[in-house]
Amino acid sequence: MSDASPILRGRVAAVLGANIDTDLVYPGRYLNITDREKTAEHLFELAWPEIRSRLRPGDFIVAGPNFGCGSSREQAAAALKYAGCGAVIAASFARIFYRNAINLGLPAVVSPSAAAQCGEGNELEIDLSAGEIHNLSRNITIAAAPLDPRAI
Amino acid sequence: MSMTLAEKILARASGRSRVAPDEIVVADVDLAMSHENADLVRKAFLEIGAPRVWDPEKIVIIFDHRIPAESEKTAATHKAVREFVRQQGIRHFYDAGRGGICHQVLADNGHVKPGMVVVGTDSHTTTHGAFGAFATGIGATEMAGVWVEGRLWFKVPSTIRIEAEGEFAPWVSAKDLILWIIGKLGAAGADYRAVEFDGSAVRRMSVASRMVLCNLSMEMGAKVAFTPVAEIGPDPEAEYERTLHIHLGYDIPEPQIACPHSVDNVKPLSALGEVKVHQAVLGSCTNGRLEDLEIAARILSGRSVHPDTRLIVIPASQRICLEAMRLGYLGTLIEAGAIVNPPGCGPCVGVHQGILAAGEVCVSSTNRNFIGRMGSKDSFVYLASPAVVAASAVAGRIIHPEAVMAKENAHV
Numbered sequence: 001m002s003d004a005s006p007i008l009r010g011r012v013a014a015v016l017g018a019n020i021d022t023d024l025v026y027p028g029r030y031l032n033i034t035d036r037e038k039t040a041e042h043l044f045e046l047a048w049p050e051i052r053s054r055l056r057p058g059d060f061i062v063a064g065p066n067f068g069c070g071s072s073r074e075q076a077a078a079a080l081k082y083a084g085c086g087a088v089i090a091a092s093f094a095r096i097f098y099r100n101a102i103n104l105g106l107p108a109v110v111s112p113s114a115a116a117q118c119g120e121g122n123e124l125e126i127d128l129s130a131g132e133i134h135n136l137s138r139n140i141t142i143a144a145a146p147l148d149p150r151a152i
Numbered sequence: 153m154s155m156t157l158a159e160k161i162l163a164r165a166s167g168r169s170r171v172a173p174d175e176i177v178v179a180d181v182d183l184a185m186s187h188e189n190a191d192l193v194r195k196a197f198l199e200i201g202a203p204r205v206w207d208p209e210k211i212v213i214i215f216d217h218r219i220p221a222e223s224e225k226t227a228a229t230h231k232a233v234r235e236f237v238r239q240q241g242i243r244h245f246y247d248a249g250r251g252g253i254c255h256q257v258l259a260d261n262g263h264v265k266p267g268m269v270v271v272g273t274d275s276h277t278t279t280h281g282a283f284g285a286f287a288t289g290i291g292a293t294e295m296a297g298v299w300v301e302g303r304l305w306f307k308v309p310s311t312i313r314i315e316a317e318g319e320f321a322p323w324v325s326a327k328d329l330i331l332w333i334i335g336k337l338g339a340a341g342a343d344y345r346a347v348e349f350d351g352s353a354v355r356r357m358s359v360a361s362r363m364v365l366c367n368l369s370m371e372m373g374a375k376v377a378f379t380p381v382a383e384i385g386p387d388p389e390a391e392y393e394r395t396l397h398i399h400l401g402y403d404i405p406e407p408q409i410a411c412p413h414s415v416d417n418v419k420p421l422s423a424l425g426e427v428k429v430h431q432a433v434l435g436s437c438t439n440g441r442l443e444d445l446e447i448a449a450r451i452l453s454g455r456s457v458h459p460d461t462r463l464i465v466i467p468a469s470q471r472i473c474l475e476a477m478r479l480g481y482l483g484t485l486i487e488a489g490a491i492v493n494p495p496g497c498g499p500c501v502g503v504h505q506g507i508l509a510a511g512e513v514c515v516s517s518t519n520r521n522f523i524g525r526m527g528s529k530d531s532f533v534y535l536a537s538p539a540v541v542a543a544s545a546v547a548g549r550i551i552h553p554e555a556v557m558a559k560e561n562a563h564v
Contacts, residue, residue, distance in 0.1 A: 019339045019340070019414055019416075021414075021520075021522045023502070023520070023522040023523070023524060023525050024522065024523055024524070027502065027524060028501035028502040028503060028525070029501075029502050029503050031188070031189065031217065031501070031503070032188065032218060032223070032225050032226045032229055033225075034189075034191045034192045034195060034229060046523060046524035046529040047523055047524065047529055065340055066339055066340035066343065066373070069339055069340065069373065070275065070520060070522060071274075071275050071501075071520075072273060072274055072275040072289040072290065072291055073189070073291075074189075074192060074273075074291040074292040074293060075192075077291070092340065092343070094340070094343060094373060095343060095344050095373065095375055096275060096289050096290065096291060099290065099291060099294060100291035100293070100294075103291060103293040103294055104293060
């Protein structure tokens with residue numbers, strides 16, 4: 001729990017598909033890095049290293065269902081957070097990743113239609129308590145599940 | 153009120169008479185397991201500032217992902233964990249050479265008992281449902297909380313019941329059954345849910361095969377999975393989200409293969425076409441047990457690994473390695489041209505002992521075929537049973553074991 005405002009503003013750094021596994025988010029070969037800040041260097045390194053280069057503080061990652069499936073590695077959530085990602089918005093999250101994100105203070109927002117209604121570079125405003133995503137670039141409101149107050 | 157096995161165990165562990173799906177309960181943890189990521193847990197534990205772990209007898213730490221240490225960086229984290237273990241009086245510590253893959257070591261040493269709540273900082277902790285435990289993977293920060301308090305919150309999962317009847321077709325095994333199920337339900341098909349396996353086919357399976365079912369249930373998102381044990385079970389009138397009935401002979405007449413790059417991309421072997429393999433891997437927490445080495449030795453006996461293929465064999469634990477040596481399996485495999493790696497996770501996590509180059513194809517008895525999982529992002533991993541892995545190593549391409557066994561020797 002923190003005093004941070006439950007409204008987040010940022011840009012969409014990437015729109016990804018279904019079943020983005022934690023090996024894609026953070027490769028297994030770097031699991032011996034146990035300083036959370038250093039994990040950020042390897043975010044999406046294998047398949048999409050460019051996401052890390054264009055991610056600005058507060059930017060969002062948008063994805064389809066089952067984001068974070070696979071390994072329980074907490075470095076996947078840590079790498080996103082310490083690379084500056086403001087929130088991950090996905091149609092659904094794999095169980096362990098979701099818990100890891102909450103534990104590390106990375107907002108994980110469930111929105112079944114966000115991937116279809118957001119494009120790279122879109123400006124978004126997320127109201128975490130209300131469960132609403134405003135796509136300012138497209139002037140539309142996208143439904144999301146409100147985040148439990150204990151997780152904000 | 154009737155309860156599923158997951159509900160029953162969570163009710164007991166949270167001191168309630170009954171629980172229902174979607175309730176959140178705080179349950180006492182009976183066993184907390186970590187591997188090398190104990191170093192991450194250790195750091196979070198020190199941040200919390202508690203002087204001692206809640207119960208050193210209930211913590212088990214097993215090195216497996218990087219043994220022996222493959223780099224100076226890893227050696228340093230191993231060292232830090234060893235010092236922590238000593239300082240906290242954690243007796244159940246299995247260093248390199250003393251254990252093997254964490255899930256097999258828990259089984260080999262009888263750490264898990266029916267009805268326990270087991271958490272591990274490894275997603276494949278679901279394996280221990282084969283011993284009737286509510287066993288699930290968690291992250292390192294949560295584990296630090298467990299080390300301090302000995303309890304954790306859980307959302308009570310709903311349960312999918314899977315009943316399997318009938319006999320396996322020749323060369324078809326528990327691995328093929330669970331791959332087939334994952335192919336049907338999808339990578340998120342059991343997300344947040346418990347899975348109960350039962351039926352006469354499951355009840356006839358070896359413990360090793362039951363561990364395969366529970367282990368790979370993780371790949372459809374399961375929170376926990378169970379096979380039947382004598383000591384504890386679901387109530388007869390328990391309510392299930394859904395029930396699947398499978399007849400092995402009809403539904404799964406041939407080996408199943410999970411094609412790149414997701415575990416639910418499952419095809420029957422005959423639908424595969426020609427797939428040449430540069431590497432074959434037999435091992436992991438999924439399929440590195442004695443029965444897996446036995447079937448590979450049977451297939452490779454008097455035959456040899458294809459000249460264009462490397463076969464890497466990794467017994468799941470020191471105990472299995474020793475037993476396989478005594479029974480002659482390792483000798484047979486080495487004579488056939490296999491590399492035998494020390495017990496541990498080997499190349500499954502993409503760290504060492506058999507990393508793939510760009511363009512290379514691997515057939516593997518492991519559990520994940522994600523992009524870059526075992527090396528280059530441009531490599532390809534096909535998941536299969538130990539029998540298919542061994543046969544494919546002989547043929548140099550993915551093949552039905554029957555085709556290899558039909559020939560006297562060598563290159564099919």
